[in-house]
Amino acid sequence: MLDNLAPFLLHWAITAFSLWVASHIFRGIIFESTSALVVSALLLGFANAIVKPLLIVLTLPLTLLTFGLFLLVINALVLLLVAAVVKGFKVSGFWTALFASVFVSVLSILFGALFGGGDPATTIQMPQGGNWL
Numbered sequence: 001m002l003d004n005l006a007p008f009l010l011h012w013a014i015t016a017f018s019l020w021v022a023s024h025i026f027r028g029i030i031f032e033s034t035s036a037l038v039v040s041a042l043l044l045g046f047a048n049a050i051v052k053p054l055l056i057v058l059t060l061p062l063t064l065l066t067f068g069l070f071l072l073v074i075n076a077l078v079l080l081l082v083a084a085v086v087k088g089f090k091v092s093g094f095w096t097a098l099f100a101s102v103f104v105s106v107l108s109i110l111f112g113a114l115f116g117g118g119d120p121a122t123t124i125q126m127p128q129g130g131n132w133l
Contacts, residue, residue: 010116016041018107022100028092029100036088044082052078075101 019041023029031037055074056063063070076098083091091097 007116011112012041012045014108014111014115015045015104017111018104019044021107022104025103026096026100028096030090032088032090036086040082040086040089043086044079047078047082051081072098072102075105079104 016037019029020031020037023031023037031040052074055077056071059070059074063074076094079097079101080091080094083089083097091100
């Protein structure tokens with residue numbers, strides 16, 4: 001159980017940092033306090049793990065029709081959902097949420113690759129033998 005705590009805390013910190021940077025780049029994203037930032041990062045992680053997959057399944061025909069571009073809309077909607085739930089976190093509109101969600105995703109991937117990689121215990125190993133059917 002405690003083996004998973006360090007990667008979780010690292011991912012939480014990376015998400016919080018990415019949201020903080022996005023709030024300085026995009027004028028429409030406002031955090032009234034540090035606690036709002038920390039809670040928003042935690043809730044965004046949970047929403048990405050629970051709500052986002054449900055939205056992807058429910059909108060699969062639309063996602064296939066738009067060649068996956070609707071996933072950007074889902075990212076923006078998840079960010080707007082977190083802003084609606086967390087007091088002290090405000091997003092001015094859909095377009096700000098869309099561009100900020102792309103920015104936060106890219107920045108999180110970059111920092112995750114920079115600070116979170118390298119541990120062989122957390123990488124997925126492909127099976128060495130057998131049939132793939």
